[in-house]
Amino acid sequence: MKSKCFVLINLLVLQYLVVLCVSQDFDFFYFVQQWPGSYCDSDKNSCCYPTTGKPAADFGIHGLWPNYKDGSYPQNCDPNNPFNESEVSDLISSMRRNWPSLACPSSNGESFWSHEWVKHGTCSESVLDQHSYFGTALSLRQQTKLLQSLKSAGINPDGGSYSLANIKDAIKRGTGYTPWIECNQDSSGNSQLYQVYLCVDSSGSNLIECPVFPNGKCGSQIEFPTF
C-alpha cells in the first residue's frame, strides 16, 4: 500500500510539473502596424527617415506583442536574451523595408528592433526564438496588406477624413478579422489613423478575433494623412 501511494504521489507531482512547464506565459499577440504619415505629422513626434532613405508610403510594423486575455501584458521577460542582429541577418533587408524606424535621430532600425525584442519578444521566447519572432511579424505584414484593403474601399492616404466604421469594415473585409484602430492627433489637433491592431493566436500562426481590445478612442471621422 505504502509503495502504491508513493507511486501515485510521484505521478501527481510529475503531472503538476508537466502542466507548469507547458502552461501559457501569454494568451495571444497584438500585431501592430503604424501609418508613417501619422507618426511624422503628430503634435508629439516629428520624425526622422531611416539612414537608408524615406520608407515606402505604406504601413510599417511596430511590433508583435504578447498579451493576456484580461488586457494586461508581460514585458522585458528575459534580460539574458538580448537582440542579436546576426541571428536575423537573412531578414534584415526585409526588416528595413517593412519595419522601418521613424524616430529621431535617423537610424538603420536596429535600436527599434532591439527595443521590440527586449520588451515584447522575450516574453514569447518559449514559442518563437529571435529568428521566428521577426520572421513571423514579417509574414503577418505580407499577409495583412492593410493599405490594399483600405484603397479597395476607396480609403486613400490623401489627407481626407473617413468614417472609422468604414475603415474597420475595409480591414475586416481584407483580412477576415476585426481590427482595433489607434488614433493620434495631427498638429492641428485632428484625430487621425495612427496604428492598426490585429490579433494572432499564441503560436503566431493564425489571425484570430481579438479576445480583448486595448483602451482608447478615435473620433467617428478620422483623417488619413499623406506620407
Ligand code: 5GP
Ligand atoms: P502607449 O502608452 O503609447 O499606448 O504604449 C506605449 C507602449 O506600451 C507600446 O508601444 C507598447 O510597447 C506597450 N503597450 C501599450 N499597450 C499595450 C497592450 O495593450 N499590449 C501590449 N502587449 N503592449 C502594450
Ligand code: 5GP
Ligand atoms: P513601444 O514601447 O512604444 O513599443 O516602443 C516605442 C519605442 O520605440 C519608443 O522608445 C520609440 O522612440 C522607439 N521607436 C523607434 N522607432 C519608432 C517608430 O518608427 N515608431 C514608434 N512608434 N516607435 C519607434
